[in-house]
Amino acid sequence: MTLAATDRPLVASHDAILLDLDGVVYRGGEAVPGAVEALTAVTEARLAYLTNNANRPPRAVADHLVELGLDVSVDDIVTSAQAIAGVMAHDLPAGSPVLVVGGEGLRAALRERGLVPVADRHAEGVAAVVQGYTPDLGWRDLAEAAYAVQSGLPWYASNTDLTIPTAEGIAPGNGALVHAVGLAVGREPVVAGKPYAPLFEETIERIAPGSPLMVGDRLDTDISGARRAGIASLFVLTGVNSLSDVVNAIADERPDFVGHDLAALHDAHPEVVVDGERARCGSASAEIRDGAIAVTSPGEPTETLRAVVGLGWACRDASGISVTVDATIDA
Known part of the structure; x- marks a missing residue:
């Protein structure tokens, strides 16, 4: 490719x-x-x-983007909470109570689809359990999800991203928490994200x-x-x-x-031309030097990046060996 x-x-x-x-x-x-x-x-x-990220309702996401300076309406936002709620509304009878292990975005999406979010797995008629990201989840929440799944309830998850980027770095995402429950129960959920x-x-x-x-x-x-x-x-x-x-x-x-x-x-994204251990894209070129990809002639930023990636893919496909990128490349 x-x-x-x-x-x-x-x-x-x-x-x-x-x-x-x-x-x-x-x-x-x-x-x-x-x-x-x-x-x-x-x-x-x-x-x-x-x-x-299923934590925030679409309105909250839209408001955040507007605060950042973007012209956004709530209809422009599509969340994994909305997607999994749609899947569940197809699978479950209207009005079904659903145990929610997650945030308000997930509960709001379920209500919009005619399902009833509950916080107690012992509530009458609970038909399924759904798991989504919120930073407030703790061990007891994950344990409740595990107990519910072990009881035979259908299990759904908004998404399975193992990590989430934050202003301070990379943190555990919903997938890491879903994986923890999965290890406990020996099952996999239906996923929408x-x-x-x-x-x-x-x-x-x-x-x-x-x-x-x-x-x-x-x-x-x-x-x-x-x-x-x-x-x-x-x-x-x-x-x-x-x-x-x-x-x-x-x-x-x-x-x-x-x-x-x-x-x-x-x-513009010009064609990448690869010739053995060299590649060029527009005015940029890269080659393999001492076993690593190095930029030999920088062009526009996108051209340079394309030359590096195109050469890397060609080398990886030819050898099957992981390709090293010169540490001096600013990317």
Whole structure:
């Protein structure tokens, strides 16, 4: 697989930009540098914000983005809580009580779909248990989820991201907590968030794009999920995964485009030409030196990044060996 190319700004080829939030638009409460400016400059494509984080209701997410300086409505927000609530509403009778191990975003999504969130697994008629991220979860909450699953209740999870980027660094995500329950009960839940289909299906049904582009910082969720859904993808280096990660990505997690940040939406993405242990993209070139990829001629930032990634994929595919990136490359 090679990187896709376009000789005009990337955004010009797409009528909808589907954006992950954590690590792409913001980190914690603060905007990723340059993100607001890059998104404000998008004028011809619909922007939709997809988040695996089920903690906050869509209104709270939209308000946060408005505070950061973006023009956003609640209809532009699609959460994994909404997606899993849709799955559960299909599976369960209307009005079913559901044990919620998670935050208000998950409870609100269930109510919108005609289900009744409860906090006690012993409540009358509990039909299922659903698990989603909230920073207030503790051992007793996970134990309650485990007991409920062991009793035979269907088990659902908003998402399985092992980590979540914050302003202070990388922290355990909902997937780490779901995994803890799974280890205790020996089962796996039904999952809605990326890379699984329901979150993408919820988004596509809502905005009906003709040529969407998914933008994400995680290869195993954002990029893998887009590939499964047949959606083109842009990977940015502002969140969880690193340049070394994308250079060594397996085929199912390779993006169509790469960029340092959201400014890459407005860049052309020239073809990468690989010749043995050398690659060029536009005015940038890279080669293998002392067993590592090094930049030999820097070009525009997106060109340089594409040359490095394109060369890395070619070398990885040819040898099957992990590729090292020179530590001096600023990415």
